[in-house]
Amino acid sequence: MINTTLYLRGMKGSLRLLAVLGAVITMYVTIIISMYDPELMATLDGFVELMPELMAAVGMDAGANNLLEFMISYLYGFILLIFPMLFAILRGNGLVAKSAEDGSMASLVAAPVRRTTIALTQAAVLVSGTVILLVYATAVELVSIAVMFPGEVAPGDLLQVNGALFCLQFFIGGICLLASCVFSDTRYSLGFGAGLPVLAYVLNMLANVGGDAEKAKYFTFFTLFDPSGIAAGETAARAGAGILLGAGILLYALAVAVFDRKDLFI
Amino acid sequence: MDAISTKGLTRDYGGGKGIFDLTFSVGEGETFGFLGPNGAGKTTTIRHLMGFLRPRAGSCAIGGRDCWRERENIQRDLGYIPGEISFFNDMTGAEFLRFLAGYRGQKPVRQKELLDRFELDPRGGIKKMSKGMKQKLGIVAAFQHDPAVLILDEPTSGLDPLMQNRFVELLREETARGKTILLSSHMFEEVERTCQRVGIIRAGRLAAVDSVEALRKRHLRSYTVTLDTPERAESFARDFGGQQDGCRVTVTARQSLEEIFLHYYGGGEHD
Numbered sequence: 001m002i003n004t005t006l007y008l009r010g011m012k013g014s015l016r017l018l019a020v021l022g023a024v025i026t027m028y029v030t031i032i033i034s035m036y037d038p039e040l041m042a043t044l045d046g047f048v049e050l051m052p053e054l055m056a057a058v059g060m061d062a063g064a065n066n067l068l069e070f071m072i073s074y075l076y077g078f079i080l081l082i083f084p085m086l087f088a089i090l091r092g093n094g095l096v097a098k099s100a101e102d103g104s105m106a107s108l109v110a111a112p113v114r115r116t117t118i119a120l121t122q123a124a125v126l127v128s129g130t131v132i133l134l135v136y137a138t139a140v141e142l143v144s145i146a147v148m149f150p151g152e153v154a155p156g157d158l159l160q161v162n163g164a165l166f167c168l169q170f171f172i173g174g175i176c177l178l179a180s181c182v183f184s185d186t187r188y189s190l191g192f193g194a195g196l197p198v199l200a201y202v203l204n205m206l207a208n209v210g211g212d213a214e215k216a217k218y219f220t221f222f223t224l225f226d227p228s229g230i231a232a233g234e235t236a237a238r239a240g241a242g243i244l245l246g247a248g249i250l251l252y253a254l255a256v257a258v259f260d261r262k263d264l265f266i
Numbered sequence: 267m268d269a270i271s272t273k274g275l276t277r278d279y280g281g282g283k284g285i286f287d288l289t290f291s292v293g294e295g296e297t298f299g300f301l302g303p304n305g306a307g308k309t310t311t312i313r314h315l316m317g318f319l320r321p322r323a324g325s326c327a328i329g330g331r332d333c334w335r336e337r338e339n340i341q342r343d344l345g346y347i348p349g350e351i352s353f354f355n356d357m358t359g360a361e362f363l364r365f366l367a368g369y370r371g372q373k374p375v376r377q378k379e380l381l382d383r384f385e386l387d388p389r390g391g392i393k394k395m396s397k398g399m400k401q402k403l404g405i406v407a408a409f410q411h412d413p414a415v416l417i418l419d420e421p422t423s424g425l426d427p428l429m430q431n432r433f434v435e436l437l438r439e440e441t442a443r444g445k446t447i448l449l450s451s452h453m454f455e456e457v458e459r460t461c462q463r464v465g466i467i468r469a470g471r472l473a474a475v476d477s478v479e480a481l482r483k484r485h486l487r488s489y490t491v492t493l494d495t496p497e498r499a500e501s502f503a504r505d506f507g508g509q510q511d512g513c514r515v516t517v518t519a520r521q522s523l524e525e526i527f528l529h530y531y532g533g534g535e536h537d
Binding site for chain 2: 013
C-alpha cells in the first residue's frame with residue numbers, strides 16, 4: 001500500500017516544519033492556559049466588550065466559565081486551526097506538485113512502484129504529520145492543565161475536541177493533496193491548496209462577527225467544526241466532524257485517482 | 267518479439283508540435299539510435315515509453331506490455347536516464363543511490379563498479395554537483411540495478427570527451443551482454459559508434475529507420491575519373507582508395523551521418 005523508503009524520506013522532510021510549528025504551539029498553548037484565571041477572565045471579557053467584532057472574529061467569546069471553554073475560545077478559533085493548516089498547505093504542495101514541477105518526480109515514477117502507492121505514501125506522510133502535531137498539542141495541553149490547573153478539564157472531553165479538530169485538519173490536508181495532484185504547476189497547486197482553506201477561514205471569521213455576516217457560515221467548512229458543541233456532547237457537532245472525516249477520505253481518494261491517471265511532463 | 271514497439275503513437279500539442287503516427291520497433295538485444303534535433307519529439311516519445319504520458323492515439327509497449335497500463339511492471343527491468351536530470355537536491359549522491367535501491371526494492375549490484383568507472387565520488391550534496399557529475403550520477407542510477415532494457419535520453423550531455431568515451435564503452439559492453447537499448451541523441455558520432463539501427467525523427471514524424479550501415483550506403487557517392495595513362499590511374503587509385511580499370515578509376519565518398527542528417531532535415535532547419 002505504501003512505500004516505506006519514500007515514507008521515511010517524506011517524514012524526514014516534515015521534521016523541521018513540525019519542530020517549528022510544535023514550538024509555536026507549545027508557546028501559545030502554555031501561555032493561554034496559564035492566563036486562565038477566573039479573575040483575569042474579567043480582563044479578557046473587557047477586551048471582548050471593547051472590540052467585540054475583532055475578538056469574535058478570531059473565535060474569542062466572552063463568558064467562558066470553565067477552563068475547557070476558555071481553551072476553546074482562545075485556542076480553537078485561531079492557533080490550533082491555523083498552524084496545523086499551515087503544515088498541510090506547505091507539505092501538501094511539496095509532496096507532489098513541487099517534485100512534478102522540478103522533475104525529481106521522474107525518479108519516483110520511473111521505478112517498479114505503482115503511482116497509487118506513491119500518492120498513498122505521500123498522503124500518509126501528510127496525515128502522519130497532522131497526527132503528530134495534534135497529538136503533541138494534546139500532550140502539551142494535558143501537561144499544562146495537570147501542572148497549572150489539575151483536575152480542571154476532563155481528559156476525555158479534551159480528547160473528543162481534539163478528535164474533531166483532527167477531522168477538520170484531515171479534511172484540509174485532503175484539499176491540499178488534491179490540489180497538489182491536480183496541478184503540476186506549484187503556482188496553481190499552492191493557489192488552490194492554500195487559497196481555498198484560507199478563504200474558508202476568512203469566511204469563518206466573518207461569520208463569527210455575527211449580524212448579517214453570520215450567513216457566511218453556510219459557505220465555509222469551518223462551520224462543521226464546533227468544539228463547544230463537541231465538549232457539550234451535541235450530536236450535531238459530532239455529525240459535523242464525521243462529515244469532515246468522510247469528505248476528507250473522499251478528497252484523498254480523489255487525489256490518488258487523479259495522480260494515477262495524470263500526464264506527467266517530467 | 268520486439269523489446270520496444272510503438273504503433274501509431276500520437277500526441278498533438280497543437281501548433282505542429284508533438285508526435286504523429288509514430289511506428290517503430292526495437293528488437294531484443296538491439297541498440298537503437300533515436301536521432302533528431304531539439305524539439306523533434308524524442309523526449310515526448312520517451313515519456314510515453316516510460317508511462318509518464320498516456321497516448322492520445324496509438325500505443326506503445328515494452329516486452330509486450332502496454333507502457334501506460336503496465337508501467338510499474340515494465341519498470342522492474344528498466345533503466346532510464348532523463349533528458350533533464352533533476353534529483354533530490356537535499357540529498358548527497360550516495361544517499362540518493364541508497365534511496366533508489368530501497369525505494370525500488372532492488373539491489374544496486376553494479377553501483378560500485380559504475381562509480382569507479384566514471385570516477386564519481388557520490389558523497390557530495392547533489393545541489394552542489396556540476397552538470398557532468400549529475401549526469402554521471404544519473405548513469406549510475408539507471409544502470410546500478412542491471413536492467414535488461416535501457417532508455418537513455420541524451421545520456422552524454424554534460425560529459426567531457428573522456429567520459430563520453432567511457433559511456434560508449436559501457437554501451438558496447440551492455441549490447442554484448444544482450445541488453446536492449448534505446449538511445450536518443452542529437453549527436454551522430456555517439457549513435458554511429460554504438461547503435462545498429464537508427465530512427466530519424468523530424469517534427470514529430472519518423473523520417474527514416476534503417477541500419478547505420480544502410481544509411482551510410484544509401485548516401486554513398488561514386489565518381490569515375492579517367493586519367494592519361496594506366497600508371498597514373500594506378501597511383502591515383504592507390505592514393506584515393508579507388509578501384510582501377512585501365513585508365514579509369516572509381517572512387518567513392520561516404521557521407522557522414524551528419525550530412526545524412528542534414529539531408530533529412532533540409533539544410534539545418536531546426537524545428
